[in-house]
Amino acid sequence: MITRLLFAGALAVGLAMPTAAPADTLPLPANLVGLDGAKGEALLFEAEARSAYFPLSLQFVTQENQAFCGVASLVMVLNALKVPAPSSPALAPFSAFDQENLFNDRTEAVVPRARIAERGMTLDQLGGLAAASGLKIEVRHAEDTTLDAFRRLASESLAADGRHVLVNYLRSAIGQEKYGHISPLAAYDKESDRFLILDVARYKYPPVWVGAAELFAAMNTPDADNNGRSRGFVLVSR
Amino acid sequence: MITRLLFAGALAVGLAMPTAAPADTLPLPANLVGLDGAKGEALLFEAEARSAYFPLSLQFVTQENQAFCGVASLVMVLNALKVPAPSSPALAPFSAFDQENLFNDRTEAVVPRARIAERGMTLDQLGGLAAASGLKIEVRHAEDTTLDAFRRLASESLAADGRHVLVNYLRSAIGQEKYGHISPLAAYDKESDRFLILDVARYKYPPVWVGAAELFAAMNTPDADNNGRSRGFVLVSR
Numbered sequence: 001m002i003t004r005l006l007f008a009g010a011l012a013v014g015l016a017m018p019t020a021a022p023a024d025t026l027p028l029p030a031n032l033v034g035l036d037g038a039k040g041e042a043l044l045f046e047a048e049a050r051s052a053y054f055p056l057s058l059q060f061v062t063q064e065n066q067a068f069c070g071v072a073s074l075v076m077v078l079n080a081l082k083v084p085a086p087s088s089p090a091l092a093p094f095s096a097f098d099q100e101n102l103f104n105d106r107t108e109a110v111v112p113r114a115r116i117a118e119r120g121m122t123l124d125q126l127g128g129l130a131a132a133s134g135l136k137i138e139v140r141h142a143e144d145t146t147l148d149a150f151r152r153l154a155s156e157s158l159a160a161d162g163r164h165v166l167v168n169y170l171r172s173a174i175g176q177e178k179y180g181h182i183s184p185l186a187a188y189d190k191e192s193d194r195f196l197i198l199d200v201a202r203y204k205y206p207p208v209w210v211g212a213a214e215l216f217a218a219m220n221t222p223d224a225d226n227n228g229r230s231r232g233f234v235l236v237s238r
Numbered sequence: 239m240i241t242r243l244l245f246a247g248a249l250a251v252g253l254a255m256p257t258a259a260p261a262d263t264l265p266l267p268a269n270l271v272g273l274d275g276a277k278g279e280a281l282l283f284e285a286e287a288r289s290a291y292f293p294l295s296l297q298f299v300t301q302e303n304q305a306f307c308g309v310a311s312l313v314m315v316l317n318a319l320k321v322p323a324p325s326s327p328a329l330a331p332f333s334a335f336d337q338e339n340l341f342n343d344r345t346e347a348v349v350p351r352a353r354i355a356e357r358g359m360t361l362d363q364l365g366g367l368a369a370a371s372g373l374k375i376e377v378r379h380a381e382d383t384t385l386d387a388f389r390r391l392a393s394e395s396l397a398a399d400g401r402h403v404l405v406n407y408l409r410s411a412i413g414q415e416k417y418g419h420i421s422p423l424a425a426y427d428k429e430s431d432r433f434l435i436l437d438v439a440r441y442k443y444p445p446v447w448v449g450a451a452e453l454f455a456a457m458n459t460p461d462a463d464n465n466g467r468s469r470g471f472v473l474v475s476r
Contacts (some may be wrong), residue, residue: 024320041292045283054279058444060298062336065328079440082262088441090303096441098300202317203332206296 025205029175031214035196035207043189043209044196049159050187053196055080056164057186062202064099070121070129070168070182071099072200077164077184078102078133081238106132122226123168126182127234130166136237142220143230150219150233151212154195155188157235167197168231173218174210180223180231188212263443267413269452273434273445281427281447282434287397288425291434293318294402295424300440302337308359308367308406308420309337310438315402315422316340316371319476344370360464361406364420365472368404374475380458381468388457388471389450392433393426395473405435406469411456412448418461418469426450 025036033040044050059079063072078085078097085095086104103113110128111121121129127139142150157163165185172178186207187196194209210218222228263274271278282288297317301310316323316335323333324342341351348366349359359367365377380388395401403423410416424445425434432447448456460466 036292036296054274057295058274058298058440060296062299062334091441094439094441096300201332202296203326203329203334 025203026177028205028208031175031211033194033209034205035209040207040209043192043194044187046191047187047189047196049155049190050196051161052080052158052164052184053186056184056198060198060202061099061200063200065117066201067117067120068099069200070126070166071102071116073166073182073184074126074130074133075099075102076198076200077130077135077166077236080164081135081162081236083134083238102129102133119225120180121182122223122229123232123234124226124229126166126168130234130236134238138235139232140235141230141232142216143232145232147213147216150216151188151193153235154185154233155190158185158188158195162237164236166234166236167195167215167219168223168233169215169218170221170231171218173221174208174214176205180221180225185233263441264415266443266446269413269449271432271447272443273447278445278447281430281432282425284429285425285427285434287393287428288434289399290318290396290402290422291424294422294436298436298440299337299438301438303355304439305355305358306337307438308364308404309340309354311404311420311422312364312368312371313337313340314436314438315368315373315404315474318402319373319400319474321372321476340367340371357463358418359420360461360467361470361472362464362467364404364406368472368474372476376473377470378473379468379470380454381470383470385451385454388454389426389431391473392423392471393428396423396426396433400475402474404472404474405433405453405457406461406471407453407456408459408469409456411459412446412452414443418459418463 028034059076061072063069075097085097086101088095107129110132111125127137130137154165157165168182171181183197183199185195186198193212196209198207199205219231223231266272297314299310301307313335323335324339326333345367348370349363365375368375392403395403406420409419421435421437423433424436431450434447436445437443457469
């Protein structure tokens, strides 16, 4: 019922005295390079592997609540891959995936929407939801692979058409606030050995370039919601 | 009540038999260059004036219904300019403008949300809503200016930090389906004399590069909802 709460909240705020929230995203630690600055832009223009960037950036969305990072990430990938979306009354005869119409009987069988709204999702649930949405997936727990294998698989995917990489990592391990998070990767820059994360919490952080080793270490962290299994990444295609 | 309708619609679709909508956007006429292809990407990388591109593309949204092109465009510009947003229950302590919390007593006084949901908005209403949202604006009807003046003002704005251009144009005049539309500009390429429109109807068209003269002609069309006054553009800053 997040959508209804949001709507009610917006009305309540809008018609009473508006109270403003902080206008800016949180500051970035020195190890991260934001795409919202000259250095981050330059990295994108120089990046070797950026086939994923345009399809994803054209479908960039903000997670609708603080548990829906995985949902928002899946919506971006489904729209970027042009998967036929459920029909949408507000957009008919057109349609697109959004953070409500993603859910159906098949996804409920993997993990109920209500559970995701409470706790977010694990790496394995992310893979299961992507598969239930008709995508081909490979789920890789960081603890079962290596930095080199991740760098190779992810950079190859980011350089290819029609392939995407979703990462599940611990924010605090890269110097951000604070918990487990999911977002798509959009590019890899070989010279700096950095990946670009299109962070779906757009209200909180800009997209960031993060070192491959740091990102891998942040994925190689135990997830208490997944029986202590490590986080990791999902390779996705149609 | 669009949000509630969408939510109900998603549930109805999701729990019954999903029916898929067309997966792809509409084909582009030969005069337009999509940002979702190699030529469109190359134009961005070469463009002289693209300071607006990253702030806007990081806040790219899809209009939530077929009347909310102006609403979605305003949300993008407000977030790109980091205007403090109303507090949001789902994102607290963070916040961002969205297509519901944009509305308040001040915007209702300019044009009621219910009217926008029925008819969209005119150029003058767009300017009024932007001003009511705290932005500095200049509204320019195409009939009161010239192609040269538009090209100069818009390209200067797109090359500057913290300035944006919203365009109100007739889609059919650039070979698209079909009616009046509003979206932000993101870049200008001098060599090809084309502007990049970040079309907020992402379910319908990709962002397109359109020739300056064609875009101006599409703005220089009468809007029956605005007493026959021509469409045009709004220059926006904080």
